[in-house]
Amino acid sequence: MIGFINGLLPVNEVIGQALRKAVPVYPELAIRELIANALIHQDFSISGSGPMVEIFDDRMEITNPGIPLVDPQRLLDSPPRSRNEALASLMRRMGICEERGSGVDKVVSLTEFYQLPAPAFEVVVDSTRSTLFAPRPLTKMEREDRVRAVYLHACLRYVQRESMTNTSLRERFGIETKNSATASRLIREALDAGAIRLHDETVAPKLRRYLPAWA
Template identity: 35%
Template structure:
């Protein structure tokens, strides 16, 4: 094997220090990192499949969490190569840094000969000045050009359309696939995560999933998964027909999910996150509103498109209507429930909050039932019927518990219980202090 140089690095094992080498290659001309190689002899070591799998999982985690901006499609992990190989391509959005350190000399590295060295503040400033965008991210050439589009082709067949990379704007002027093509390809590595919680906070998980692959399949799988967890309640209207109401309107879900994929900032080291609570559904998308528009302007129908090539593809396959009506539709479907979707806009995120239209009614019904039960007990006369009602509502009760509910004397309760026992309507269970009574 050749010695280490500007483009080659050898490591015995994977440690956090490897982040520096990755960042250095991203900020220069790219390179290859071989893991499981003796530093001095350059001989491959005996590495188990289990160890290689652990390295792969760690690198995949780093891909989305350890660097800024996200090295989108720039890391190629080759587990089956002997030795284990990580290919790093030159980045297009320099400077890249170790995420937790930020864009200063403590987090930015450059490849100089066979070493990775910290960039000076002046070098960081120079890279920022030189990093002038020539266009939208989704229009840039994709690093991975070995793409397949089985999911996209299947969707086109369903809509009676032909697959054409030109008409779908999936290639640049030199006929290379762009990043929009990568996003709808079967090779897309960006994940989306979903969590379902018990109650109205994050303290208890009911289920959680991660979806990957073409964003077309992700959208389909997400909508199906959410539909399985979108309960329908029956409302009796007084007419011959029953009215079935889903917790979350399907139209609002679809608009929010598709918009999250269409307009997110794919350079941010994050992922689309969907969380389902008892009282609401939240969709969080990386990236705020582009072009300096406000939420109020978006509500009025003004459009701010971060990924026009991707939006064009989603429009062609009938997943989106490119008229800026998504948010207005969400408001429209909630009118009948006297509720509104909510939006939280920050510099680097956009959150849609869809209220559960059945939640308020469900809570009110429970409160009403509780009130009725309490009133029925409060208004009881001290009689045989009152004791039977208590045992029916509460199950087994001691004499003291019944006495407390009726707010009467021990003598009165003992007498009524004995009458009911003699009539065969109440049974006595246990003896002494453990004595309880239940309806026969």
Template identity: 45%
Template sequence: MDWKEKAIKTLKDSLSPVPTELNELDWKSGLSCKTDRLAQHISAFANNKGGGVLVYGVNDDGSCFNLSREDIKTIVQKLGNIAKNNLEYSIPISHSVMKFNGYDLLFIYIPEQHDKPVVLRGHNIFDSYLRSAGQTVKMSRDQVKEMIATSKGVTFEERLALSDLTKGQILQYLDYKSFFELVGRDVPNTTDSIVNRLSEYNLCHGNNGIWGITNLGALLFARDLKDFPKLRGREVIVRKYSGKNNRSQEFEQHGTYGYAVGFEGLIDFIMQNTGKESIGVKREIIPTYPQIAIREFVANAIVHQDFGIKGLPVTIEIFSNRLAITNAGAPLNDINRLIDLPPQSRNEELAQTMFLLGICEKRGSGIDRAISAIEQMFLPAPKFTKGEQHTRVFLYPQKKFKDMIKDEKVSACYQHACLRYENGEYINNLSVRERFELTKNDSSIASRIIADTVEVGLIKPVDPETKSKKFMTYLPYYV
């Protein structure tokens, strides 16, 4: 797919069903007179994975309009001059005027650059920009350092968290017994054999008898994350509040162990503090949320966090009416497409290792499994939100149908359609009734939910020519 074809598809995705700007595309209603700001946009797209496109002829509300030939000429000339003269080095950009929904729009393509970060001319290396949550924002110093190292071929996971160690010290800092338990192997009898096996998984590196523990090794298997100053603030935090807001906190717990070592204990801790105690013949905790969903969403938050952003650790917040899971970094995929699109990770080696260790499920199936489990418990649909520097998912406890608002019903219907489509099925009146625990006599209510979801553009009829609403089937808008 060339850049033009991809740009048209991306623009279409950004305008429907809910108009929203994406990291790889920015709408423009006119040419800004602020040369520095235009240079920042070019810098951000040149630093963005896969580059990006400025689309002229799109208003802030997503409506389109025709551009005049004179406007097109002026925009192309000015942006070309900025790309050539206002950045640290000249950036080659391309343009094309293409029809979209009957309108002549100008597409300006800025390719990703190999030598990153791309800096504004006359500024220092820390005056670099990136795309986050559909916005052009200045990088933090840590994000700049991260991008420099990555552009040189050294990922965050490969860098050393501790260096100048002996093999014996490697075993003091890393919980190697947990590693061998997770990979299903017996612990070798010698230190050399243990460390060599850890090295095969890139958990440590050695050269001429001097060893170091990688960020990957420390993050996953640290006996105590405090032993690794470079990873300060990367522990998982769990907070519980006594009500619906954060004014009255019951406790705050900071994780001590590496993610792999402490993962099962973390999930059990969340389950215990969100469940309700049942006192009968035997005391037991009745789950408020499905364990599968909590496992997948917490694992996703760990894997997809942006290590270039400091002061925003993975955080689980427990309220009386919701559970919020937050990680640093805006989502790399459209939050409306998390079920069907293949996952993108900033930390591919971390994601792959957690999969090999059995902490994450098969790549790409986690969100599906989580939402399926939520449906089986008849809970409200989870809500995904994004900011410039964070991603957050909300889970909600059981709620009576009559207490659900319209948006909650629409979200649940849409996610239901996505799941069914991934299984090769469509939704209909019956399946929607089953999703909401409605009876056959409530078919008109199910029809109303479907109609509301169609109206906002999240689902569409499989066959619009079907006359009987009773036999009408629907699929997600993106199909």
């Protein structure tokens, strides 16, 4: 199934030392994990509906019936819960999805590694929708996209027992050191939106660390 979906997705062509190579727009492991999550967490009590994958020019949406059992904004740090644990256990043993509780972390980590826009997790009526976005430069991102990226970066660092810094955010977006003011503006946007908070207000600006607002 993953191979079939990958065949429908756009690719970027990268020219190496001598050969031209097609590179998938979305990380295959992230796609696999989100599809596995949609299968595992679907609510079988909702009739006439099932997991759905939709591919658009600028994004890929994966939807499953049933609202999530945890807050969509807390998927990275909340203890894992599953509607269909027997199915989840089987898929883990088959190597289709990650170990219990590590799936969303892996998706966010992969989008950061490839410097993609942050994924979105949301409730739509009685369903859960996960969205992967195609590559887009920081200058083309909307404020909502930038704040979500900063928030998820702070969440990922938090579950790794680290704090977000100006340096880590520059690395996430591929911002050069000389443009550290750009990262500072992104942090200010997320602070103003209430998505993150300052860890210690008494330290100098260059040493400041940031946490998710709920931490």
